[in-house]
Amino acid sequence: MATTKLGFIVQRPPYKSENPKLALTHAIATQSVEVYLNEGDTVTADIAFIGDGVLNCKKDQKAMDYYGLTSTEQHIKMALLVDINIWVCKEDVEKFGLSEDDLVLDAEEFGADMTVNVVPYGEISKKMEEMNHLLFF
């Protein structure tokens, strides 16, 4: 009975490389990780957006309309739906002159209970200490 905690740190904007989106799809895959593990063992993935990475959280992304691609916004909602913890660095959101109103914060329309947490960097830093492994995207 053990849990391995992974911390995914997204530090780059969306749509330049696939990586920010792959961070989300890999985190979502924790839902099925137990098929490979012994009873009671599991792996969790929490996601933090820092630096330009916070731009992934901008709402109203129209990637599907223009590129036929699931937007990063949609992937954030799917991650909330499967109860992934998501933190967004408050200082970076403010640096870009954005407010919480500009961000995707919940996935209520899908019935998700989880919400995105906009928190000071210090809190993200503390979480990093608690993780077993860090993966930077």
Add this chain to the structure above:
Amino acid sequence: MATTKLGFIVQRPPYKSENPKLALTHAIATQSVEVYLNEGDTVTADIAFIGDGVLNCKKDQKAMDYYGLTSTEQHIKMALLVDINIWVCKEDVEKFGLSEDDLVLDAEEFGADMTVNVVPYGEISKKMEEMNHLLFF
């Protein structure tokens, strides 16, 4: 009887992406371009290294020893051998504290007559004006 002049501008260091090397291999391919064209017509490619691109011209690259890869240095020599014009921005070489001694300047061992020209940026700028098309790598 016409000539189309292409200017290849290499602005990034080697070994991060393939592009600086592909600039050289594409320029070298001007040697066989005439098979596609009418008698007397041709395409030339001159290459300028600017900014971090000048780092491509550092000599003693050991890419073959460590990665089994033809080095960018070797490709510069092959380009000289087929009489490609190569310019390197003097101000950028100096900014990095490099001197002409640090650079690949000729391919004498292969019998190439052409040499690499370390020139002020102003001269490269003037060449850009003369080209029919510019390709930035």
Add this chain to the structure above:
Amino acid sequence: MGKLTIGCFASLVGSLNLDFAVKLSAAAIEKGHTVDLWLSGNGTMLSIKDQRPFKDYSHLEKPLKELMAKGLTVTACEACAEARGYNKDVTMEGFKRHSMDWYLASTFSADRVLHIGGE
């Protein structure tokens, strides 16, 4: 009406550079221009047939085939493709493969050249 030669070298699926090159080709053809599209480096990835359409990934096989039907010429660098194991067997129908001189020759008669290099 003119001729546009586009070269696309930087080609991560996720960078949308290939998507951009294909969309620009479509817009140019729509306006009556002729377009040659050259793929080198990782851009040769576009030449593979039977790409499975997922909503999470760019899917360009369909729009590309439509554009080829409208006259787009699209060519992959043969050496760049072979080095990645993209052999003739797995190449999309209608997709040409040539050595690098093809790209240079295409610029000879081009009115404009857009070379998408980048990283």
Add this chain to the structure above:
Amino acid sequence: MGKLTIGCFASLVGSLNLDFAVKLSAAAIEKGHTVDLWLSGNGTMLSIKDQRPFKDYSHLEKPLKELMAKGLTVTACEACAEARGYNKDVTMEGFKRHSMDWYLASTFSADRVLHIGGE
């Protein structure tokens, strides 16, 4: 001796990230460690068989096969591969394909994880 899980997502042939991942795997196995290598995104390019060895391009099929013989486990993200048209038919022998949960599961028993993301 420990277990190292390496993930490689950023994967331009020219960036040498894949080369680095393969060389680090070799060095770790040499020292008696166990290595799981996970390729996602464009990194799945490594899974294709019959890559033609040219001196102008990284060629990793040979070192990879040697490492697999020494116990390296290497797995490609199945969806990432299929989206690019890298079907089962063109996959190198011994190269596994799984969904993304495989990577996460591999970290469960790993002593160290090196995730090569980047651009």
Add this chain to the structure above:
Amino acid sequence: MKLAVFVSDYRMTVDTLDRLSPEKMGIILVQNGVYHATLKENGTPSSLLNKSAEFYALKEDLETRGLDASKVDSKVKVIAMGDVVDLIFNDYEKTAWI
């Protein structure tokens, strides 16, 4: 020369734009380059907008990223892909994707 420069990144690793001095320059913001048209860091617009040039931003790339095309900097004209074609053929002679 009349040069159309395509900028596709927000954080640039090259300083080429600072060196180019064509007689006429158009800067076409595409892909992540569109962030230059809307983001202000600590209240300051992107320094790229201080260049002496005409500025354009691709509407579909703004909206893909959730950026409001009506809120771009007043120096920037929002355009469609068809306009990019016209700029390339009619307004400029050469292109640079940096």
Add this chain to the structure above:
Amino acid sequence: MKLAVFVSDYRMTVDTLDRLSPEKMGIILVQNGVYHATLKENGTPSSLLNKSAEFYALKEDLETRGLDASKVDSKVKVIAMGDVVDLIFNDYEKTAWI
């Protein structure tokens, strides 16, 4: 935590390194990151070397780029790939490839 940070670029587009504050940090310069170990721009060494950390540079990546392993900054230790493995397993607990 004890964190091994891999730097693989010369021009970085992220500022993550400035934010990390582990109890112990090792910065391992690989690929184009090795330029930080040798290049001086206008006479000044890379600002990355001002961090409070142990610095390492991969010998084969220096030499691939024509950089002389004997001329790296005095703060930087030149290492082989096998040393990277030992650093990961013995000296640090977590890694960050930024």
